[in-house]
Amino acid sequence: MKSLNKIKSAINKNVNGEVYLKEWHKSIILEGKVKSWDDFIKAGQIAANKGYKGVVNNMEVEGFKSPPIKAPSIKDGTLDGKKVDVLVIGGGVTGCSILRELSKWDISCLLVDKEEDVAMHASSRNDGMVHPGIEPKPGSNKARFNVEGNRLYTQIAKELDVPLNRTGSLVLFDKKILKAAFPIVDARRKKNGLDKIKLVSQSEIKKYEPYADDNVGGALFFPSTAITCPYKMTVAYGENAVMNGAEISLNTIVLSIHKEEDKIVYVETNRGKIFPKVVIDAAGCFADVIADMAGDKFFSIHPRKGEILILDKKKGRLLHSVLAKPSLTIVKGNTKGGGIVKTVDGNILVGPDAYEQPLREDFSTHMENINAIANKHFPILPGINKGDIITYFAGVRAATYEEDFIVEKSEYVENLVYAAGIQSPGFASAPAISREIERITIDVLSKMMKVKKKENFNPYRKGIPDLSLMNENDRSELIKKRPDYGVIVCRCEEISKGEIIDAINSPIPTRTIDGIKRRVRPGMGRCQGGFCMPQVLNIISKEKGIDPTKVTKKGEGSNILVSETKQSK
Amino acid sequence: MDNYDVVVLGGGPAGLAAALASNECGGKTLIIEREKLLGGILKQCIHDGFGLIRFKEKLSGPEYSGRYIDMVLEKDIDVETSTFVTEIKKQGEEFLITIVNSKYGVKKIKAKAIVLANGCRERTWRQVFIQGTRPAGIYTAGTAQYFVNMMGYLPFKKCVVLGSGDIGLIMARRLTLEGCTVEGVYEAKSTPSGLSRNIAQCLDDFSIPLHLSHTVTRVFGDDRLNAVEISKVDEKMIPIPGTEKIVECDGLVLSVGLIPENEIAESLNIKIDRKTKGPFVDQNLMTGLEGVFSCGNALHVNDLVDYVSESGEIAGENAAKYAKEHKDRKLIRMNADSKFLYAVPQYIDINSLNQKVIAYFRSRDIRDKMTVKLLYDGQVIFSRKYNKLKPPEMERITFDISKLNLKDNGEINIVMEG
Ligand SMILES: Cc1cc2nc3c(=O)[nH]c(=O)nc-3n(C[C@H](O)[C@H](O)[C@H](O)COP(=O)(O)OP(=O)(O)OC[C@H]3O[C@@H](n4cnc5c(N)ncnc54)[C@H](O)[C@@H]3O)c2cc1C
Ligand SMILES: Cc1cc2nc3c(=O)[nH]c(=O)nc-3n(C[C@H](O)[C@H](O)[C@H](O)COP(=O)(O)OP(=O)(O)OC[C@H]3O[C@@H](n4cnc5c(N)ncnc54)[C@H](O)[C@@H]3O)c2cc1C
Numbered sequence: 001m002k003s004l005n006k007i008k009s010a011i012n013k014n015v016n017g018e019v020y021l022k023e024w025h026k027s028i029i030l031e032g033k034v035k036s037w038d039d040f041i042k043a044g045q046i047a048a049n050k051g052y053k054g055v056v057n058n059m060e061v062e063g064f065k066s067p068p069i070k071a072p073s074i075k076d077g078t079l080d081g082k083k084v085d086v087l088v089i090g091g092g093v094t095g096c097s098i099l100r101e102l103s104k105w106d107i108s109c110l111l112v113d114k115e116e117d118v119a120m121h122a123s124s125r126n127d128g129m130v131h132p133g134i135e136p137k138p139g140s141n142k143a144r145f146n147v148e149g150n151r152l153y154t155q156i157a158k159e160l161d162v163p164l165n166r167t168g169s170l171v172l173f174d175k176k177i178l179k180a181a182f183p184i185v186d187a188r189r190k191k192n193g194l195d196k197i198k199l200v201s202q203s204e205i206k207k208y209e210p211y212a213d214d215n216v217g218g219a220l221f222f223p224s225t226a227i228t229c230p231y232k233m234t235v236a237y238g239e240n241a242v243m244n245g246a247e248i249s250l251n252t253i254v255l256s257i258h259k260e261e262d263k264i265v266y267v268e269t270n271r272g273k274i275f276p277k278v279v280i281d282a283a284g285c286f287a288d289v290i291a292d293m294a295g296d297k298f299f300s301i302h303p304r305k306g307e308i309l310i311l312d313k314k315k316g317r318l319l320h321s322v323l324a325k326p327s328l329t330i331v332k333g334n335t336k337g338g339g340i341v342k343t344v345d346g347n348i349l350v351g352p353d354a355y356e357q358p359l360r361e362d363f364s365t366h367m368e369n370i371n372a373i374a375n376k377h378f379p380i381l382p383g384i385n386k387g388d389i390i391t392y393f394a395g396v397r398a399a400t401y402e403e404d405f406i407v408e409k410s411e412y413v414e415n416l417v418y419a420a421g422i423q424s425p426g427f428a429s430a431p432a433i434s435r436e437i438e439r440i441t442i443d444v445l446s447k448m449m450k451v452k453k454k455e456n457f458n459p460y461r462k463g464i465p466d467l468s469l470m471n472e473n474d475r476s477e478l479i480k481k482r483p484d485y486g487v488i489v490c491r492c493e494e495i496s497k498g499e500i501i502d503a504i505n506s507p508i509p510t511r512t513i514d515g516i517k518r519r520v521r522p523g524m525g526r527c528q529g530g531f532c533m534p535q536v537l538n539i540i541s542k543e544k545g546i547d548p549t550k551v552t553k554k555g556e557g558s559n560i561l562v563s564e565t566k567q568s569k
Numbered sequence: 570m571d572n573y574d575v576v577v578l579g580g581g582p583a584g585l586a587a588a589l590a591s592n593e594c595g596g597k598t599l600i601i602e603r604e605k606l607l608g609g610i611l612k613q614c615i616h617d618g619f620g621l622i623r624f625k626e627k628l629s630g631p632e633y634s635g636r637y638i639d640m641v642l643e644k645d646i647d648v649e650t651s652t653f654v655t656e657i658k659k660q661g662e663e664f665l666i667t668i669v670n671s672k673y674g675v676k677k678i679k680a681k682a683i684v685l686a687n688g689c690r691e692r693t694w695r696q697v698f699i700q701g702t703r704p705a706g707i708y709t710a711g712t713a714q715y716f717v718n719m720m721g722y723l724p725f726k727k728c729v730v731l732g733s734g735d736i737g738l739i740m741a742r743r744l745t746l747e748g749c750t751v752e753g754v755y756e757a758k759s760t761p762s763g764l765s766r767n768i769a770q771c772l773d774d775f776s777i778p779l780h781l782s783h784t785v786t787r788v789f790g791d792d793r794l795n796a797v798e799i800s801k802v803d804e805k806m807i808p809i810p811g812t813e814k815i816v817e818c819d820g821l822v823l824s825v826g827l828i829p830e831n832e833i834a835e836s837l838n839i840k841i842d843r844k845t846k847g848p849f850v851d852q853n854l855m856t857g858l859e860g861v862f863s864c865g866n867a868l869h870v871n872d873l874v875d876y877v878s879e880s881g882e883i884a885g886e887n888a889a890k891y892a893k894e895h896k897d898r899k900l901i902r903m904n905a906d907s908k909f910l911y912a913v914p915q916y917i918d919i920n921s922l923n924q925k926v927i928a929y930f931r932s933r934d935i936r937d938k939m940t941v942k943l944l945y946d947g948q949v950i951f952s953r954k955y956n957k958l959k960p961p962e963m964e965r966i967t968f969d970i971s972k973l974n975l976k977d978n979g980e981i982n983i984v985m986e987g
Contacts, residue, residue: 476673
C-alpha cells in the first residue's frame with residue numbers, strides 16, 4: 001500500500017488543480033478542484049490500484065456541473081409499502097440476468113429501472129460481442145467472468161431462444177508485431193483459461209475472411225468469440241424472469257436508500273417505498289450513486305463513451321465473423337480499439353472508440369468520431385465505404401478507476417450486493433456475473449429466511465417467431481392461424497404486423513417505437529423506418545387503445561406527433 | 570401455381586401504366602403491391618400539379634393515380650395488394666416469384682417477364698451525417714407527409730426543413746397551411762434542388778426563407794427535438810467551422826434525396842448504374858437481365874409523374890412482347906459526357922424492332938444556351954438547343970435509329986456544347 005502522501009504528490013505533480021486525499025473504509029477519497037475533465041480522470045487513475053479498495057473521486061471540475069440524473073416525471077404509490085425478498089436496481093443485461101437466475105428460487109424478486117424499457121442504456125448500445133476473454137488481466141474479475149460467461153452463452157442462448165453465432169474472431173497483425181505478440185498472447189490465454197488460439201499465416205487469412213485486407217503479417221484466430229444481439233438477450237433474460245414469477249417495474253427510479261444500523265430498511269422510489277430484504281446494485285453508470293445513497297461509496301464510475309457505425313446488410317456478405325487490427329498505440333485503460341463485427345441480423349458494425357467525458361447519459365454522436373472510426377477500421381475490409389453507413393449510435397461504459405468489475409457483497413451494508421463497474425466486456429460476462437450474484441444473494445438471504453429452489457422453474461423462453469427465417473410451409477401454416485403474420489409492415493427487414501403485435505404484448509410489454517424495434521427490428525433497415533414507422537405507430541395506438549399523439553419513440557416526452565391537423569379537428 | 574406473361578412489382582403510377590400497356594399488348598398480367606391500396610406515393614400527394622402533360626389538367630396525386638387505377642380495374646388485370654415479394658429466381662427462361670400475404674401465406678408465381686416498378690425511398694438524416702442525440706421529431710418529408718395527409722396528424726409545432734427538393738418544398742407549404750411554423754428551408758447546394766414553380770408557389774408565396782449553402786450539422790434534445798445547429802458550407806458542401814448557429818424547433822424535415830429501390834434487382838445480380846442508382850437499361854427499358862424491365866422512380870428519380878407513366882408504358886409493352894417471343898439483343902452503349910448527371914437509357918438494342926428511342930437526361934450544373942447533341946461514329950444524329958438546363962429539371966428527347974445503320978461495335982455519345 002502506497003502512502004497517501006506519495007499518491008498525493010504524484011497527483012499534484014501531474015494534474016492542474018488542488019487535490020486532497022483521505023482514507024475512508026479502506027478506499028481513497030479525492031477532494032478538491034481541478035482544471036479539466038482530463039485532470040479529473042488522471043488524478044483518479046494515479047490513485048488507482050495502489051493497494052486501497054477503491055478510488056472515490058469527489059473532486060470538482062472548474063466550470064463543470066454534473067447534470068441531474070434523468071428521471072421519470074411520474075409519481076404514484078403503486079409500489080408503496082411493497083415488501084420483496086430481493087430488489088434489483090437496473091434493467092440492463094446485468095440486472096436482467098441476475099433477476100433471471102434469482103427467479104429459480106422460491107423468493108419474491110423485483111427489478112426497477114428508471115427508463116421506459118429494459119436495455120435502454122449500455123446494454124442496447126454495444127457491439128453484442130462475446131469476447132473470448134484474452135484482454136482482461138489474469139486474475140481479475142473481468143478475466144474470470146468473461147471466460148466463464150463466454151462458455152455459458154451457448155446454453156443461455158439456447159434456453160432463451162436468442163440467436164448466437166460462435167464465429168470466432170480474427171485479429172490481424174503487422175509482421176513485426178505478430179512474432180512478438182503470439183507468445184505473449186498465448187501465455188495470457190493459458191493464464192485466463194481460454195481455449196486454444198490459432199496462428200494464421202498471411203496466405204491463410206482469406207480462408208477465414210475472404211474479403212479482409214491480407215496485406216498484413218498474419219493473424220490470430222480466437223475460436224470462442226461469439227456474436228449475439230445484446231438488447232434481445234437482455235429482454236429475453238428479463239422475460240424469462242417474468243415468466244418465472246419475478247416482477248419488473250419500469251419508469252421507476254431509486255431516489256434514496258434508508259438504513260437502520262448497517263442494514264437497508266427501505267428504498268425510496270418515485271412510485272413509493274419498497275421494503276426489500278436484499279438490494280442488488282446493477283445500476284450501470286449510476287452504480288456509485290446508488291452506493292452513495294447507501295452510505296457506502298467506495299468506488300467511482302467515470303463514464304467512458306463509445307460510438308459505433310452500422311452498415312447496410314447488403315455488405316454483410318463481406319464479413320463472416322469479427323475482424324480487428326489493434327493499433328500500435330493502445331491508450332491506457334481503453335479497450336483494444338474496436339473492430340468490425342457481423343451482427344446476427346447480418347449488418348456490419350464498426351467501432352467502438354473509447355473516450356472519457358463527464359456525462360453519464362449523453363448518447364450523442366460526433367462527426368469527428370464517426371470519421372475517425374471509419375478511417376481506422378474501413379481499410380481492413382476494403383469492400384466497405386462510408387456510403388454503406390445506415391446509422392450510428394453511442395453508448396457509455398461504467399468504468400471504475402480500478403478498471404475491474406465489482407461483484408461482491410458490501411463490506412459495510414449487510415444486505416447490499418454489488419454488480420458494479422460492469423464496463424466492457426460486461427455483456428460477455430453477464431451469464432457468469434449473474435450466477436455469482438445469485439450465489440452471494442442466496443447466501444445473504446439464507447441468513448434471514450429459509451430459501452429453497454422453485455420446483456417449476458422453466459429455463460426456456462420462446463422468442464417471437466421470425467417468419468422471414470422460417471421454411472415456407474411453416475410460415476404458411478402460421479399465417480393461416482394468424483393472418484397478421486402475412487402482413488409485411490417493415491419492408492427492409494421483412495417484419496409482419498403479427499410480430500409487431502407479439503412484441504407489444506410480450507412478457508415485458510412495450511408501447512414505444514424503439515421498444516418494438518429492439519424486439520422485432522422494424523425500422524432498423526436501410527430506410528430507418530421512413531415507411532414503416534407510421535404503421536408501427538398505428539398498430540401501437542390500436543393495440544394499446546391510446547391516441548396516436550400519445551405514442552412515443554422511447555418513453556415520456558418523446559411523442560412522435562404533436563396534435564391533429566386543422567382539418568381532422 | 571399461377572402463370573403470367575408479365576408480373577409488375579409495384580402499383581404506383583409506373584406499375585399501373587406498365588400493367589395497362591402489357592395488357593394492351595395481350596400479356597396476361599399481374600400487379601403485386603405491398604401496400605393495402607394501389608397508387609404508390611401519389612396516395613399522399615394531395616397537392617395539385619400532376620398530369621399537366623398527359624391529361625392537360627392540373628390533378629392532385631390521388632386524382633391522377635385514380636384515373637389509372639380505374640382503367641386497371643376495368644381491364645382483365647390481376648391485382649394482389651398487401652402482398653410482399655420475398656424472392657425472385659430465374660429458372661430457365663422463366664421467373665419464379667415467392668410472395669407472402671394473409672390470403673395465401675407463402676405462394677409461388679411464375680412469370681415470363683417482370684417489370685420492376687418499386688419506386689424509391691428517402692435518404693435519412695443519418696445518411697447525410699447529421700450528428701447529436703436521437704430524439705423524436707426528425708422525419709423524412711415523405712413520412713411527415715404521410716402523418717399529415719394520410720393520418721391527419723401534425724408531427725411538429727415549429728420545424729426546419731433541410732433540403733430544397735420538391736417534397737421538402739411541398740411539405741413546407743403543407744405544414745404552414747396546417748398551422749405549423751416553418752422557420753426556414755436550408756439547402757447545402759448553392760442552388761435549389763426543387764422545381765422553380767415549387768420554389769415560387771411553396772416558399773415565396775408563404776414568405777418562407779430559403780437559405781442556400783447551409784446545412785444542419787447537429788440536433789439537440791434527449792426525448793423530443795428541441796433545437797438544431799445550422800452551419801454554412803463551402804463549395805464542396807463541407808461545413809465551415811465557426812459559422813454554427815442554433816435554431817430552436819421541435820421538428821426537422823429531411824428532403825435530401827430519393828434513392829431508387831433496387832434490392833430485388835440486386836438480388837438478381839442486375840447491374841446498377843451508379844449515376845441513376847437504377848439498373849442499366851436499353852431503349853425498351855430491359856435491364857441487364859433478359860426478361861426484367863425497370864421503370865418509374867426505380868429506374869431513376871423523376872420529378873414529373875407524366876414521365877413516370879410513360880416509362881411504365883414502355884416497360885410494360887416491351888415486357889409483354891418479350892413474353893410472347895424474343896430474339897437475342899445486340900447492345901451498344903449510349904454514353905453521356907461529364908456535363909450530364911445522367912442519361913437513360915444507357916444502352917441501345919440495335920436488334921430491337923423498337924427504333925424510336927425516348928431518352929431522359931439531367932444536366933449536372935445550371936447552364937445557359939446549350940446545345941445537346943447525339944453523336945454516332947463522328948456524325949451528329951440529333952441536336953437540340955436549350956435556353957437553360959438545370960439539374961432539378963429532367964429533359965426528354967426522342968430520336969429515330971431506323972435510318973442510322975448502327976453497328977454492334979459502335980456507340981452513341983451524348984454531349985453538351987455551349
Ligand atoms: C460502445 C460500447 C460497446 C461495447 N461493446 C461490448 C461488447 O462488444 N461486448 C461486451 O461484452 N461488452 C460491451 N460493452 C459493455 C457492455 O455494454 C456493458 O458492460 C453492459 O451492457 C452493462 O450492462 P449493465 O446492465 O451493467 O448496465 P446498463 O445496461 O447501463 O444498465 C443500467 C441500468 O440501470 C438503470 N438505472 C441507473 N440508475 C438508476 C436508478 N437510480 N433507478 C433506477 N434505475 C437506474 C439505467 O436506467 C440502466 O437501464 C460495450 C459498451 C459500450 C458503451
Ligand atoms: C411528395 C412528392 C411530390 C411530388 N410532386 C409531383 C408533382 O407535383 N407533379 C408531378 O408530376 N410529380 C410529382 N412527384 C413525382 C412523381 O409523382 C413520382 O415520382 C411518382 O409517383 C413515382 O412513381 P412510381 O410508380 O415510380 O413510384 P411510387 O409511386 O413510389 O410507387 C411504387 C410502388 O411500388 C410498391 N412496391 C415497391 N416495392 C415493391 C415490392 N417489392 N413488392 C410490391 N410492391 C412494391 C410501393 O409500395 C409503391 O406503392 C412527386 C413525388 C413526391 C414523392
